Amino acid sequence: xxxxxxxxxxxHNAIMHIDAxxxxxxxxxxxNPRLLGKPVVVGKERGIVTAASYEAKELGVKRGMRIWEVxxxxxxxxxxxxxxxxxxxxxxxxxxILRGLSPLVEEYSIxxxxxxxTGLRRYYRCSYEELGRRxxxxxxxxxxxxxxxxxSLTKVLAKIASRHKKPDGLTVIPGRQVHRYLKSLxxxxxxxxxxxxxxxxxxxxxxxxxxxxxxxxxFVRRNFAKPLYEIWQELNGKQVxxxxxxxxxxxxxxxxxxxxxxTADRFTVYAHLNANLDDACFKARRWQLVPQxxxxxxxxxxxxxxxxxxKLTSPCAYPLMLSPFVQKGFEEIFQPGVAYRQTGxxxxxxxxxxxxxxxxxxxxxxxxxxxxxxxxxxxxxxxxGDEVLTNGLCCQRSFKENRLKIPLMNINLR
DNA sequence: TCTGGGGTCCTAGGACCC
DNA sequence: TCTGGGGTCCTAGGACCC
Numbered sequence: 001x002x003x004x005x006x007x008x009x010x011x012h013n014a015i016m017h018i019d020a021x022x023x024x025x026x027x028x029x030x031x032n033p034r035l036l037g038k039p040v041v042v043g044k045e046r047g048i049v050t051a052a053s054y055e056a057k058e059l060g061v062k063r064g065m066r067i068w069e070v071x072x073x074x075x076x077x078x079x080x081x082x083x084x085x086x087x088x089x090x091x092x093x094x095x096x097i098l099r100g101l102s103p104l105v106e107e108y109s110i111x112x113x114x115x116x117x118t119g120l121r122r123y124y125r126c127s128y129e130e131l132g133r134r135x136x137x138x139x140x141x142x143x144x145x146x147x148x149x150x151x152s153l154t155k156v157l158a159k160i161a162s163r164h165k166k167p168d169g170l171t172v173i174p175g176r177q178v179h180r181y182l183k184s185l186x187x188x189x190x191x192x193x194x195x196x197x198x199x200x201x202x203x204x205x206x207x208x209x210x211x212x213x214x215x216x217x218x219f220v221r222r223n224f225a226k227p228l229y230e231i232w233q234e235l236n237g238k239q240v241x242x243x244x245x246x247x248x249x250x251x252x253x254x255x256x257x258x259x260x261x262x263t264a265d266r267f268t269v270y271a272h273l274n275a276n277l278d279d280a281c282f283k284a285r286r287w288q289l290v291p292q293x294x295x296x297x298x299x300x301x302x303x304x305x306x307x308x309x310x311k312l313t314s315p316c317a318y319p320l321m322l323s324p325f326v327q328k329g330f331e332e333i334f335q336p337g338v339a340y341r342q343t344g345x346x347x348x349x350x351x352x353x354x355x356x357x358x359x360x361x362x363x364x365x366x367x368x369x370x371x372x373x374x375x376x377x378x379x380x381x382x383x384x385g386d387e388v389l390t391n392g393l394c395c396q397r398s399f400k401e402n403r404l405k406i407p408l409m410n411i412n413l414r
Numbered sequence: 415t416c417t418g419g420g421g422t423c424c425t426a427g428g429a430c431c432c
Numbered sequence: 433t434c435t436g437g438g439g440t441c442c443t444a445g446g447a448c449c450c
Contacts, residue, residue: 043418046418046419047418048418048419049418050418050419062415063418064415064417064418225424225425226423226424226425227423227424251421252421252422252423253420253421253422254420254421255419255420255421256419256420257418257419257420258418258419259417259418259419303416303417342418344419
């Protein structure tokens with residue numbers, strides 16, 4: 001039975017998934033040929049591996065690993081700072097190449113995209129496989145990086161295809177051959193199935209993607225929720241997830257977290273939290289968004305989390321105005337004597353800052369001043385970098401003096 | 415896989431109302 | 433003031449992704 005085709009029709013629709021290989025490192029190698037063929041790691045500034053070249057991966061380097069561990073493991077590894085400006089430039093050029101192929105391009109992430117290529121065989125008078133080859137060639141030629149391409153009937157299948165051979169792969173899975181690729185694929189390697197769902201599948205006797213895909217529809221509906229039912233349909237060649245070419249225009253939430261070496265010192269923890277608030281608000285202002293709610297959380301040394309959600313009577317993205325709330329919230333979740341290793345701020349229920357109305361009780365003059373202050377702050381940050389202005393550390397002082405009305409602002413001119 | 419940072423979507427269950 | 437039945441809205445938390 002597992003040798004019977006799962007899907008018998010070919011190319012009702014055709015989706016291409018493009019996934020750049022070790023993208024961040026590849027960009028570095030493309031701009032600095034001396035790095036080619038060597039174990040290279042990006043993420044020096046954070047002290048953890050953000051991306052590793054295939055040479056480094058072969059030596060056992062993994063994402064999230066500490067840099068000092070990498071150094072110990074293979075001292076010859078070249079460690080460099082990440083340069084997001086550079087990567088997004090490469091990304092934009094890659095997406096532009098894809099848009100030259102079809103207008104239906106979805107930028108899924110900085111290094112991944114889906115393209116709806118349905119019907120383009122006729123237009124370009126070549127096979128879908130040939131289209132994939134051309135894309136790879138152009139990207140290699142123009143950007144000097146390699147990508148893995150997968151082509152199949154749906155997004156989920158195209159993802160499986162692009163992952164099938166990496167790096168520099170090109171895999172086309174027509175309907176009649178889908179079963180062959182799903183047969184030996186563990187179910188948790190399907191996009192959207194994580195290890196929790198995989199554990200549930202195991203209880204139901206499902207281990208491979210093919211076993212899942214072959215389950216009858218009513219079985220799937222009975223035993224799984226909507227997301228899994230959709231994945232089941234996609235595996236069976238029925239398109240549920242459309243390629244959406246609309247660029248991201250906004251955020252539902254903005255968050256900033258920070259991990260540090262464990263400390264029980266309340267001033268230090270509070271300062272970290274304020275730094276998070278600063279960063280998150282800065283990003284919100286850049287997108288002209290204001291939060292209606294604020295979530296603060298602290299994570300203890302043993303990974304316990306305590307959080308509080310604050311509703312703002314008047315939404316705003318100015319830390320100076322938010323700090324009284326933040327201080328109160330902090331007091332509620334901070335436990336003296338407990339060591340913390342992470343703080344975080346989430347801005348949620350975001351609305352456009354153009355639509356907000358300030359309440360009648362607020363002092364318009366003061367408001368105008370704060371607005372002007374942050375306009376100045378933002379332009380300085382944009383010009384000189386993120387670290388120039390913070391109000392994090394100065395909170396320590398006012399906090400100690402127990403008269404935290406408006407914390408002073410720190411100006412770090414280096 | 416001993417855990418970095420930034421997101422999205424879905425669902426169960428409670429509160430509240432008729 | 434114990435009891436039906438049904439709807440909506442909201443929240444916390446889970447699960448997953450790059």
